[in-house]
Amino acid sequence: MKKQHISEAVIRRLPRYYRYLDDLHNKGVIRISSNSLGSKMGITASQIRQDLSCFGEFGQQGYGYNVKELRGEIGRILGIDKKHTIIIVGVGNLGHALMQNFHFAQNGFSLEAAFDVSPALIGSEINGVLVRDLEELDAYCRASIPDVAVLTVPQSVAQQTVDRLVDLGVRGFWNFTNREVTSEHPDVRFESVHFADSLLTLSYHISRQ
Amino acid sequence: MKKQHISEAVIRRLPRYYRYLDDLHNKGVIRISSNSLGSKMGITASQIRQDLSCFGEFGQQGYGYNVKELRGEIGRILGIDKKHTIIIVGVGNLGHALMQNFHFAQNGFSLEAAFDVSPALIGSEINGVLVRDLEELDAYCRASIPDVAVLTVPQSVAQQTVDRLVDLGVRGFWNFTNREVTSEHPDVRFESVHFADSLLTLSYHISRQ
DNA sequence: TAGATTGTTAATCGATTAACAATC
DNA sequence: TAGATTGTTAATCGATTAACAATC
Numbered sequence: 001m002k003k004q005h006i007s008e009a010v011i012r013r014l015p016r017y018y019r020y021l022d023d024l025h026n027k028g029v030i031r032i033s034s035n036s037l038g039s040k041m042g043i044t045a046s047q048i049r050q051d052l053s054c055f056g057e058f059g060q061q062g063y064g065y066n067v068k069e070l071r072g073e074i075g076r077i078l079g080i081d082k083k084h085t086i087i088i089v090g091v092g093n094l095g096h097a098l099m100q101n102f103h104f105a106q107n108g109f110s111l112e113a114a115f116d117v118s119p120a121l122i123g124s125e126i127n128g129v130l131v132r133d134l135e136e137l138d139a140y141c142r143a144s145i146p147d148v149a150v151l152t153v154p155q156s157v158a159q160q161t162v163d164r165l166v167d168l169g170v171r172g173f174w175n176f177t178n179r180e181v182t183s184e185h186p187d188v189r190f191e192s193v194h195f196a197d198s199l200l201t202l203s204y205h206i207s208r209q
Numbered sequence: 210m211k212k213q214h215i216s217e218a219v220i221r222r223l224p225r226y227y228r229y230l231d232d233l234h235n236k237g238v239i240r241i242s243s244n245s246l247g248s249k250m251g252i253t254a255s256q257i258r259q260d261l262s263c264f265g266e267f268g269q270q271g272y273g274y275n276v277k278e279l280r281g282e283i284g285r286i287l288g289i290d291k292k293h294t295i296i297i298v299g300v301g302n303l304g305h306a307l308m309q310n311f312h313f314a315q316n317g318f319s320l321e322a323a324f325d326v327s328p329a330l331i332g333s334e335i336n337g338v339l340v341r342d343l344e345e346l347d348a349y350c351r352a353s354i355p356d357v358a359v360l361t362v363p364q365s366v367a368q369q370t371v372d373r374l375v376d377l378g379v380r381g382f383w384n385f386t387n388r389e390v391t392s393e394h395p396d397v398r399f400e401s402v403h404f405a406d407s408l409l410t411l412s413y414h415i416s417r418q
Numbered sequence: 419t420a421g422a423t424t425g426t427t428a429a430t431c432g433a434t435t436a437a438c439a440a441t442c
Numbered sequence: 443t444a445g446a447t448t449g450t451t452a453a454t455c456g457a458t459t460a461a462c463a464a465t466c
Binding site: 045049050057059061064 | 422425
């Protein structure tokens with residue numbers, strides 16, 4: 001770790017680097033230069049080298065980067081090796097879809113449990129994960145605090161769910177409620193997926209061409 | 210429209226402005242200054258005024274902005290008033306979740322149809338929208354080209370689906386496949402929702418505190 | 419060794435913030 | 443009118459790109 005402060009812009013590019021490197025590795029590519037990676041990704045070689053230099057020296061002059069090694073390094077920077085634990089709160093369509101399709105393990109997360117209020121769901125297993133009664137949430141967290149909670153609850157209970165989980169010790173939130181949620185607690189981190197924001201930027205672009 | 214080139218950074222903030230203004234309007238707030246909107250959103254008043262000035266003059270000295278009016282202006286800038294048409298290609302868990310939960314109409318989109326290969330789904334209606342046989346896609350698009358296609362197909366057919374739709378005239382793609390998709394065609398726009406990228410940035414942050 | 423490519427420093431470019439005259 | 447707040451210009455800050463010595 002070299003730099004004091006790493007900008008959010010750099011951090012947001014790391015998963016994309018990881019994705020490309022993973023792809024290259026799966027295709028059997030052994031080494032790559034910042035130049036050819038840059039042209040594949042549509043960014044400058046300079047930016048890649050500058051970004052990586054925030055975290056260390058991963059390349060070799062005259063050779064470039066070893067794909068597998070660099071993927072590993074970026075994986076470690078992102079914390080993929082940390083085996084974080086995660087729970088899903090709210091098993092509606094979206095929560096269900098994430099349980100069924102999203103590869104938590106591939107991203108270094110172990111999906112431990114899901115919670116909902118619906119009697120029809122409670123006790124069932126989705127993709128090997130038990131859906132528990134939301135009433136059990138407190139007891140569950142007191143036994144072991146998950147690193148992250150996926151918020152797929154209705155908008156109306158988004159903030160109160162956050163408050164409850166923060167009180168229980170949860171510090172990471174992956175927020176799909178399309179609501180801004182906050183916390184007083186300084187260590188709490190939110191990462192929001194705003195579907196509408198995404199579609200609206202597309203709307204903006206297609207509206208003027 | 211004042212400025213020649215609007216930066217992507219500005220564009221990506223617009224939906225958030227819209228969201229906040231919509232919220233304020235629903236709470237009955239009539240007017241707001243850049244200063245108080247800024248502190249609500251955690252950004253500077255300067256940035257808000259600078260951003261808005263790219264598109265016109267929407268405020269009044271000594272008064273601020275009329276909430277409803279400004280929401281309307283930003284809505285128009287984003288194209289929410291344009292009544293874009295959209296189709297969903299791939300009705301798995303995620304496609305299904307979007308059909309059930311996402312408020313397309315609220316964001317200026319009319320969801321016209323969905324397509325899948327599964328005989329169990331074809332012919333059914335989800336939230337008032339007919340699921341059609343993917344075989345019908347070509348005929349459907351020849352009758353009327355949707356502005357946007359939601360890509361919720363499996364990764365393995367992501368790019369070929371794009372190619373097919375671009376050939377049919379579709380120019381906007383809301384991509385959920387977690388794959389980079391591209392097109393030679395210069396007018397085609399992609400907006401990708403990369404779940405893994407989002408979770409990995411969260412992973413990064415919680416890994417170091 | 420010669421060629422290739424890194425990591426890093428310097429230069430450029432763009433985005434954010436501050437300041438303020440204009441004006442409701 | 444006086445106070446408030448805009449839109450815009452200027453100043454600052456940060457991020458991206460270019461250049462190049464170091465070195466595999």
